[in-house]
Amino acid sequence: MSVSAIADEIREPVEERVPVTLLRVLRNEYFLYAVSLVLFLYIWDWVAKAQILGRSLATPHQVVRELARLMTVKLAGKTLVGHVWDSTRRVLVGFTIASLIAVPLGLLMALNRYVNAIVKPVFDIFKPMPPIAWISIAILWFGIQEGSKVFIIVIGTFVPCLLNSYNGVRLIDPELYDVVRVLGGHRRNEIAQVCFPAAFPAIFAGLQVSLSVGWTCVLAAELVSSQSGLGWIIIQGMRLTKPELVIGGMAIIALVAWTTSLLVTGLEKLMCPWKRQVEGL
């Protein structure tokens, strides 16, 4: 092998092939997943029918039927899609407002010690307060209109966004700034060429957390006082003693939350192609 070939190795992940045997199939992960799912549905159905938990559990069949019904029948003036959109819209609006303030503020705090000294103490006071605790204040201020719900989401998503953009900049290898200076750049180049792109992945990590906090907030707000949305659907299910509505609503919530999470991951892959994909879940 010539020396230059050694020097020109590219690192790509290598996949191993494993032979297929019956024992392997039975212990295969995906097969077990399928078994597990079937078992789960079966047990669920049995528990619901046997009324072990009284009348407070609906069978999977009932749930699906109820959801299908909601696609066409209007509940409080909106179909299922309408409610989904209401909740999602609130999350998106709240999150956008929060990140527009939090991300630049986090960067600023990490770059300027004076801004940091002014903002961080106040931030640290508010940080441990769960966003949901703000619901009562939000209702006092905004009533039961859209504003109160969006407000909670802004409060909730603000913290992770700020923390992540702040840490993203703080954890940059300081030698990278040296590189810019040696190549002839100035402070503004350092910020533009190093801070922003390096903070990107951290900001996206913040997105995932913010998103899940956002969902929690919107649901909590809708449970307390709302006239539409997915949270409202499940509280209606409770009021009308219709467990199929409650469970159906929860299933849709799970689905929508999962989808938005996937979208954010996809967005991250698009915007940060250089980030090595670490094995996660």
Add this chain to the structure above:
Amino acid sequence: MAYEAVRVKTPLILKILPAVSILLFFGAWELTVDTGIVPSTMLAAPSLVLKLFIAKLTQSNPDGAVLSTHAWTSIEEAGIGYLLSLLIGLPLGLLMGWFTTIRGLFRPVFEMIRPIPPVAWIPLCIFWFGIGLWGKVFIIWIGAIVPCVINAWVGVRMTNPTLIQMARTYGATDWQIFTKLCIPSALPMVFGALQIALAYAWTNLVAAELLAADSGLGFLITMGRRLGLPEMVVLGMVTVGFIGAVIGVAIDMVEKRLLAGIRR
């Protein structure tokens, strides 16, 4: 490079700015309410909150219990839910990380539960448990169990594969590798889980109590709104935040002690 860059001395301004900032913040808060810019129905001045705090240390009016009772109820509920989630979630996550069979059996259910925010379980919980202790414990448990499982799982997955190969050359069985290698390797992640799960537990507790409770800090906050007493709302919020911070610091200290030798 081994050396730290020469540190410029911190100017005096930077040292006092934090304190100044906090003072200004409270000052502004007090002023906006006192001068009426913000109506007193919407926000309570810090001085009023302080008065109520002192009052509630001993009085049970108007919401039915002394502050410490509320706090204690909340801590109790959160604590039970949290401990249960550790007891079940951590071992489950560890096992799922290593043993394919266990992972195969439990993962689908876990992945289905995972995206559901714990708050969404509240109506179902009211169905099953009513407004009592166990409904809230369940909510906290289901919220806190997710980071426990995930962190334990990832912690095991991150075990150095070279170490595993080395153990195999010594003839170690799967179980031995699991107990002697994977679990210790996963400890830093497990400790991360302890903190995250606690934060979740505390957050979800407030949510649970906002909706269905007759005592506790979340209840205090809701009562404040219903009675039109924003100072009660703020008092509840501040107490919640304060206890959350204290617990977080406590866990930090414990972690530093126990993991002193292991580099994260």
Add this chain to the structure above:
Amino acid sequence: MEECGQDGLKISCDKLRKMFIQKGKIQVHVLEGISFEVFHNEFVVILGPGQSGKSTLLRIIAGLERPTEGRVLLDGKEVKGPGPDRGLVFQSYMLFPWRTVMGNVEMGPKLRGIPKDDRRKVAAHYINLVKLDGFEKHYPHQLSGGMKQRVGIARAYANNPDVMLLDEPFGQLDAQTRYFMEKEIIRIWEAEKRTVLFVTNNIDEAIYLGDRIITLEGKLPGRMKSTYTVNLPRPREHTDAAFLELREKIIEESQLFL
């Protein structure tokens, strides 16, 4: 753009001393009494074991650190800060992970405001010089160590510096790749001559590469020990008699352990 001082004198260090303050109180004395000269297009190697302050010396010449006492003159003018006239190649590559190979190499011209087409051409020329054609669109995490360092070299070159400073650039590479890179750096340097200051702790590398070798003492503060002129013709052989003779000499005088 290449101006020479008297007798082609490019860099002149005059009684450099450097002290660091560590943890707020402890003074670390890193360099003491460093004085030497580097001539135009000369390849000078600074040789010293670990922790002898040689990286700090290079950073002072690069302008990233200020000396506590003494000064560095470049073309007769004192060095006050970093600039595009001195290119720096880092031991840990320091490539921008979010930029492709082309993106990294063109960074210098980009910062100086050179329009896209021109700087792409310049970058392409240097990518070709380090033999990384075809990898322009790759990201650093996809490259091996040797390739990353070649990108680092191309990036420093693309800014058209008068002086190239290399801080133990091959320290993180395996032995085979290291031999290869030593040959490569000589080839590149002979193709586009610049004044070079190369820091290393590897004695064979020093003799293979340098026109002159300056050794530093092995303990802090780093002081200059001796200077050796290497008169061997290039390309040099590690097993050549004259090579080994010089090697013996340096080892003996520096009391280096092998």
